[in-house]
Amino acid sequence: TSNDPGTDAQVKTNSSGDANAAPGTKVVIGFSAPAADHGWIAAITNNAKAQAAAYSDVELKTVEAGADAAAQRAALATLIAQKPTVIVMLPHDGKELNATGLEAMRAGIPVVNLDRAFPSAAAYRLQIKGDNYGMGLAAGQYIGEQLKAKGVTNPIIGEIPGIDSLELTQERTQGFNTALATFGFKVANRRPAEFTADSGQAAATALLQALPKMDALWNHDDDQGIGVLAAIKQANRSEFFMVGGAGSKAAIDSIAKDDSVLKATVTYSPSMASSAISLARLIGQGKGMSDLVELQVPKEITLASETITKDNASKYEKLGF
Amino acid sequence: MTTPAAETAGDVVLRLTDVVKTFPGVRALDGVQLEVRAGEVHCLLGQNGAGKSTLIKVLAGVHHADDGEIIWLGETFAPATPQAAMRAGIATIYQELDLVDDLSVAENAFLGHEEARFGFTRRRSAADKTREILARLGHAEISPRTKVHSLPAAGKQIVSMARALSHDAKLIVMDEPSAVLAHDEVANLFRIIRELTAQGIAVIYISHRLAEIREIGDRVTVLKDGRTTASNLPAKSTPTRELVGKMTGRSIEYVFPPRPARPEKPPILVVEGLTRHGEFVDASLTVAPGEIVGIAGLVGSGRSELLETIFGARRADAGTITMDGQRITGVGRAVKKGIGMAPEERKSQALLLDEPVYKNMTLSSFAGFARAGFTAARDERAAALKTADLLELRPRDVDRPARTLSGGNQQKVVVGRWLLDQTRLLLLDEPTRGVDVGARAELYQVIRGLADDGVGVLLVSSEVPEVLGLADRVLVMREGRIIHEAPADELDEDTVLDLVMAGSLLEGEPA
Amino acid sequence: MITETAPPEVRSSPKKRLDDNAVRNLGLVGVLVVLVIIGIVTKPDLYSDPTWVRNNFLTILQQASAIGVVTVGMTFVIIGGGIDLSVGAIIALAGVWCTTLATQSYGAAGMIFTALVVGIAVGLVNGVLISYGRLVPFIATLAMLVSARGLAAQISGKQTQVSANDTINGIATTKLLGVPLLVWILAVVVAAGWVLLNRTTFGRRTVAVGGNPEAARLAGINVKRHTVLLYALSGLCCGIAAIMLTSQATSAQAAMANLYELDAIAAAIIGGTLLSGGRGTIIGALFGVLVFSTITNLFAINNLSTEVQNMVKGGIIVAAVLIQQFRYRSLTQLLKR
Amino acid sequence: MITETAPPEVRSSPKKRLDDNAVRNLGLVGVLVVLVIIGIVTKPDLYSDPTWVRNNFLTILQQASAIGVVTVGMTFVIIGGGIDLSVGAIIALAGVWCTTLATQSYGAAGMIFTALVVGIAVGLVNGVLISYGRLVPFIATLAMLVSARGLAAQISGKQTQVSANDTINGIATTKLLGVPLLVWILAVVVAAGWVLLNRTTFGRRTVAVGGNPEAARLAGINVKRHTVLLYALSGLCCGIAAIMLTSQATSAQAAMANLYELDAIAAAIIGGTLLSGGRGTIIGALFGVLVFSTITNLFAINNLSTEVQNMVKGGIIVAAVLIQQFRYRSLTQLLKR
Numbered sequence A: 001t002s003n004d005p006g007t008d009a010q011v012k013t014n015s016s017g018d019a020n021a022a023p024g025t026k027v028v029i030g031f032s033a034p035a036a037d038h039g040w041i042a043a044i045t046n047n048a049k050a051q052a053a054a055y056s057d058v059e060l061k062t063v064e065a066g067a068d069a070a071a072q073r074a075a076l077a078t079l080i081a082q083k084p085t086v087i088v089m090l091p092h093d094g095k096e097l098n099a100t101g102l103e104a105m106r107a108g109i110p111v112v113n114l115d116r117a118f119p120s121a122a123a124y125r126l127q128i129k130g131d132n133y134g135m136g137l138a139a140g141q142y143i144g145e146q147l148k149a150k151g152v153t154n155p156i157i158g159e160i161p162g163i164d165s166l167e168l169t170q171e172r173t174q175g176f177n178t179a180l181a182t183f184g185f186k187v188a189n190r191r192p193a194e195f196t197a198d199s200g201q202a203a204a205t206a207l208l209q210a211l212p213k214m215d216a217l218w219n220h221d222d223d224q225g226i227g228v229l230a231a232i233k234q235a236n237r238s239e240f241f242m243v244g245g246a247g248s249k250a251a252i253d254s255i256a257k258d259d260s261v262l263k264a265t266v267t268y269s270p271s272m273a274s275s276a277i278s279l280a281r282l283i284g285q286g287k288g289m290s291d292l293v294e295l296q297v298p299k300e301i302t303l304a305s306e307t308i309t310k311d312n313a314s315k316y317e318k319l320g321f
Numbered sequence B: 001m002t003t004p005a006a007e008t009a010g011d012v013v014l015r016l017t018d019v020v021k022t023f024p025g026v027r028a029l030d031g032v033q034l035e036v037r038a039g040e041v042h043c044l045l046g047q048n049g050a051g052k053s054t055l056i057k058v059l060a061g062v063h064h065a066d067d068g069e070i071i072w073l074g075e076t077f078a079p080a081t082p083q084a085a086m087r088a089g090i091a092t093i094y095q096e097l098d099l100v101d102d103l104s105v106a107e108n109a110f111l112g113h114e115e116a117r118f119g120f121t122r123r124r125s126a127a128d129k130t131r132e133i134l135a136r137l138g139h140a141e142i143s144p145r146t147k148v149h150s151l152p153a154a155g156k157q158i159v160s161m162a163r164a165l166s167h168d169a170k171l172i173v174m175d176e177p178s179a180v181l182a183h184d185e186v187a188n189l190f191r192i193i194r195e196l197t198a199q200g201i202a203v204i205y206i207s208h209r210l211a212e213i214r215e216i217g218d219r220v221t222v223l224k225d226g227r228t229t230a231s232n233l234p235a236k237s238t239p240t241r242e243l244v245g246k247m248t249g250r251s252i253e254y255v256f257p258p259r260p261a262r263p264e265k266p267p268i269l270v271v272e273g274l275t276r277h278g279e280f281v282d283a284s285l286t287v288a289p290g291e292i293v294g295i296a297g298l299v300g301s302g303r304s305e306l307l308e309t310i311f312g313a314r315r316a317d318a319g320t321i322t323m324d325g326q327r328i329t330g331v332g333r334a335v336k337k338g339i340g341m342a343p344e345e346r347k348s349q350a351l352l353l354d355e356p357v358y359k360n361m362t363l364s365s366f367a368g369f370a371r372a373g374f375t376a377a378r379d380e381r382a383a384a385l386k387t388a389d390l391l392e393l394r395p396r397d398v399d400r401p402a403r404t405l406s407g408g409n410q411q412k413v414v415v416g417r418w419l420l421d422q423t424r425l426l427l428l429d430e431p432t433r434g435v436d437v438g439a440r441a442e443l444y445q446v447i448r449g450l451a452d453d454g455v456g457v458l459l460v461s462s463e464v465p466e467v468l469g470l471a472d473r474v475l476v477m478r479e480g481r482i483i484h485e486a487p488a489d490e491l492d493e494d495t496v497l498d499l500v501m502a503g504s505l506l507e508g509e510p511a
Numbered sequence C, D: 001m002i003t004e005t006a007p008p009e010v011r012s013s014p015k016k017r018l019d020d021n022a023v024r025n026l027g028l029v030g031v032l033v034v035l036v037i038i039g040i041v042t043k044p045d046l047y048s049d050p051t052w053v054r055n056n057f058l059t060i061l062q063q064a065s066a067i068g069v070v071t072v073g074m075t076f077v078i079i080g081g082g083i084d085l086s087v088g089a090i091i092a093l094a095g096v097w098c099t100t101l102a103t104q105s106y107g108a109a110g111m112i113f114t115a116l117v118v119g120i121a122v123g124l125v126n127g128v129l130i131s132y133g134r135l136v137p138f139i140a141t142l143a144m145l146v147s148a149r150g151l152a153a154q155i156s157g158k159q160t161q162v163s164a165n166d167t168i169n170g171i172a173t174t175k176l177l178g179v180p181l182l183v184w185i186l187a188v189v190v191a192a193g194w195v196l197l198n199r200t201t202f203g204r205r206t207v208a209v210g211g212n213p214e215a216a217r218l219a220g221i222n223v224k225r226h227t228v229l230l231y232a233l234s235g236l237c238c239g240i241a242a243i244m245l246t247s248q249a250t251s252a253q254a255a256m257a258n259l260y261e262l263d264a265i266a267a268a269i270i271g272g273t274l275l276s277g278g279r280g281t282i283i284g285a286l287f288g289v290l291v292f293s294t295i296t297n298l299f300a301i302n303n304l305s306t307e308v309q310n311m312v313k314g315g316i317i318v319a320a321v322l323i324q325q326f327r328y329r330s331l332t333q334l335l336k337r
């Protein structure tokens, strides 16, 4: 979340001296992600483009997936017709695009599923995703530990998720509740926003009004967190601490500076798009990951959600989006 | 209203030469000549669709003439907008009410030329001026602050007049202002017209009622199919035969069809003690098959409401309606039992303006033409054409949208609708409003013909001669009550007029 | 009494109304042609492959099928003087309901039956609220939108429910005579809608109820009952669309068919339906849907970014209506002579 | 023949309409009271703290402020016979435009100026398309919705743009006489809207243009120009709302003010504005907004889940309108006697 549209490649997985980095056969990677009206998705697309640009043997064909699953299906239909070597897609909804994944695989195009899993194993060659449940766990774990350290016995905990009808939101919430339960805590009030700053402000205002006193707050998304923090300031509240989600640059900076109630954020890094392009290239060239003994790229990779606090913020600075 | 000395009565203020106006498929004006002098009441006569309304809309800047010349106060005149015409001193009362329902009387009167300072309305000043004009119109009881939609039709007509008077006009055009007015209101209108002309203001007056033209008019111009067929005839002395001849190209005697002797039959419709609070009280009446029952009364006496309640379109507070011994509770039931109604306001209550004429005519009967739910357009058109011929619809085209018909022709479509149906009881509310002389005679003939075929007719009309001439039996209504009932041939116009105005001719009647 | 009756000779244009609609639709066909030409010019390589062109054509139709079915129902509602903001929500509810594990255990017939019944039932509730509760259609169906999506979320537990039924999932992949089944369904619904609107008493009543409810009532039409039926019809179309979408996505969820209401209303209006009621055409609505789906296709093959897509899309919509109007005016001018 | 007599009185029911609106608004106040009572019953502990109650009241108003401002503009457009689906998109565009680094470099005045100009300009385009391009308002503003959001995404690079301007950000935190500045802005806009609608020629002409455009034209009102002005007014309100929202969220992005169009239209209609034009009240629209914002507040303090919230919300909307209608009918019955 910065005012300059960051286009530089965020992470390079191919260190020099690695045989995999050497140019190989040309690979055409088709790429599709939902319309980006949110910093995280914008970062996914940008990372994918930057990563592809870093390889001389990769051509990236992005197709915009529009506003919903139906639009994305339509876009992918045109992409499949163009027969790319590999398809990397971040589906609107894994289940709704399962059929499209199958269709591509049947047409002989390996599919790399980014982030939102297909239910059917035949629909993808590789799945690389963040850990929504783990993100919730991490946030709950952090909040639980902090409160326990402070000796709060019956804490009032608030939660501001993103779009509530999304499955990923459900998973995050479940992880959060599970972790809190191990401490014997539970969420007192939960006001969903829509991943935008203004909706975050509205949800936070409502939440703060409902909970005149609060001990901790988890906001699922740092982009909407801008609004959440604004609302907290407007309500003049500071008796609690807040944990963010995803790991935006602004959030990491703020944590490092320790200038607000935001004390930590749990990552859900868009760097997975960079990894997906790298691995798609390897799949297209029939190579394996050099640190693994296996000759092929594995079928599933789940990134761990990390907790960024003041102590380790400097390490994560360049991962922020 | 000041009148420059130069414009005393007698000077020609307006002259139209060979004015032409075409609409898609219709040459509405096809070379019109007209000459209007200051201080005169110039009457326009013509059949429905002759082009009268179109002509005055050209004058008012609503339509633009395709050809011809208009000279107004000595200068060539071609108003681009209604505002331009108003600024030039021409005010118009349109045939179709042109008021905004949710604005007050004063706001309507001054719409477009509001009393305002820096864009802020001066409500008191507008109200005062409106009150003054309303007082001049003899209707001081209408509050300038009342919203127009709570006024009855007659009240709206008065607001339209107030609007025309609110301009400093040198010519006031009135398109059938008397159509929605009752007898006594017309007298009042004439009083105002005389006041205006006395100040040197010219008036163009359109009406289908020859009697009115004789009383108020000075000169008459006759239109036929968009052409002037006679100009500047003396209004008082030109024989009716000649006027009608110029209008229609044939001669019509304005007579009512004879009443045939009718065997007594038990009534099909029985209404007992019908009441709607604030509208009418304890109305009881019967209609027998083949009988025409007329209801006379003033505007606002509750006749329309009574008719609509009988039809089931309004819920009665008390009383019963039975048709063939069965209760009528709603419109659906009424129509099923063979009751039809031609409502009073054709535009808001009867017409689908964008639909073709034939679909309007068959609106209540298309299901009857249909087979297994599928409509039979061919049969419908054929039937509609027959009715169109019967009622002399012009243009004789049942495919054009109802919107493009002249007012009187729209009325014929509304009435025609029920001639197609298997109707056994017909409720007619002002069936001849805006219908020209020739077609009117024809319509009377048709109504009588229906009665002769055994249809019962309940007829509401504000024209007393019509009720007396057409009906077998007459009910007189005043302030929501039926105060008198008699066979038509036992009543004359004066008696009825006296009755409706709470006169004393028949003392002892309940008031 | 009356002597000499010669009906006056008046020039008139019979069947003029019919032409109006035809001209309007012709305008939309023109817009479609322009869109295709843009496609050919920008992607000549793709368009040089006849198989691709044929496939692309079928893809456009297929993508238009579900929204097309919804638009037919919507067109009826709008012609009848109403509006239905709940179509997307009804699809979601019907889709979710017919893919619960319980419903799926009844097989394809059970699922289809459930979707249709849910659609009709919600439509009936809309209609009753509007007719007998005298709620403004906008408010009643907006409330239904919110509620039905909420109920769908409740039923699905906010999960995407996968359809395990091969018959249902097969609808989206089956072809008849080389044409996808979904397109056949659209064709049947459009044809049925056209007949219903133009050739039946139901259609006539719809026009009357929307054009002048008071006149319809005084002509003996049961306006309230008819209104209820119109919303039920729209609900039925949503039920059909729910099955089509579920089959395409092999799943259903509470957020599916998002903002379909706007698309359907827009397509109906672009097709010449008057938002205030009383006038409209089914064929026009179909063309409206096709214009939208062709635009989307054009964007996809040119791979425009979403933001550019959106900016351009607004412009194309405006241009489409303007072209159509222009043609309409000039053609009627021509017809006049 | 025709004899001179005193003209008969034209009976009418004076002041009836005024009462209509008052009664309607009374109904909405009743709904608000019921909502508050539900709040008190379900959360007696919160409501026992007067500071909290006062705060809560101000919070409800504050959360209603931006959408309230939009609704005032929308009410004018609807009364004038149109509809504006692009309000949310205009807010997004104005918000994004006024928070670009370039604009922010001009300080608070530059940002405010930019937001207002963008709002008015987009409104003007809407108005011109509708008046002179003869596009149906629904289609023109829908196209604008799509385009303006696309442009906003383009400008912002799809990023959330943080406002670094303390004056702008301070608007949301400033209080005057204990009342948030945002609420004052709402109050001023509502008051200005009321005066404009009820006490100026512009307002009265708006009613005429929407209620009977033909009559307005015949009265010499320039209907087209007036229509343009109405959409510009709505755009202006959106510009104001954009600043308010940007200040509240200390940032702007292309997806902000999502679906504000539906909320604003719904609030206007619940407040007694006729969707077909020609009738409406500003005060009613304000109450409509407050009903929605109070419902949200009620849900929040009771911690209802989204799906239950949605299901209940639809029901409450229906109930609110029914209550209001019921009160309306029975009260006018009483007044009749």
Ligand SMILES: Nc1ncnc2c1ncn2[C@@H]1O[C@H](COP(=O)(O)OP(=O)(O)OP(=O)(O)O)[C@@H](O)[C@H]1O
Pocket (backbone or CB within 6 Å): B023, B024, B026, B027, B028, B046, B047, B048, B049, B050, B051, B052, B053, B054, B055, B095, B394, B395, B403, B404, B405, B406, B407, B408, B409, B434, B436
């Ligand atoms: N907007 C229009 N479009 C097409 N045709 C029209 C339009 N307005 C009027 N006409 C036609 O022009 C002719 C003249 O109509 P006009 O209204 O001037 O008649 P009129 O003399 O006022 O009749 P009436 O006595 O019934 O009011 C009619 O044939 C009518 O159908």
Ligand SMILES: Nc1ncnc2c1ncn2[C@@H]1O[C@H](COP(=O)(O)OP(=O)(O)OP(=O)(O)O)[C@@H](O)[C@H]1O
Pocket (backbone or CB within 6 Å): B149, B150, B151, B152, B153, B154, B180, B278, B279, B297, B298, B299, B300, B301, B302, B303, B304, B305, B344, B462, D010, D011, D012, D013
């Ligand atoms: N829109 C209205 N709002 C309030 N009162 C009305 C309205 N229209 C009519 N009324 C009242 O209803 C009663 C009857 O009115 P109406 O003019 O319809 O009677 P009518 O006998 O049918 O007269 P007309 O011959 O003009 O149709 C009157 O008291 C009138 O004031």
Ligand SMILES: [Mg+2]
Pocket (backbone or CB within 6 Å): B052, B053, B054, B095, B175, B406, B407, B408
């Ligand atoms: Mg006329």
Ligand SMILES: [Mg+2]
Pocket (backbone or CB within 6 Å): B303, B304, B305, B344, B429
């Ligand atoms: Mg009457």
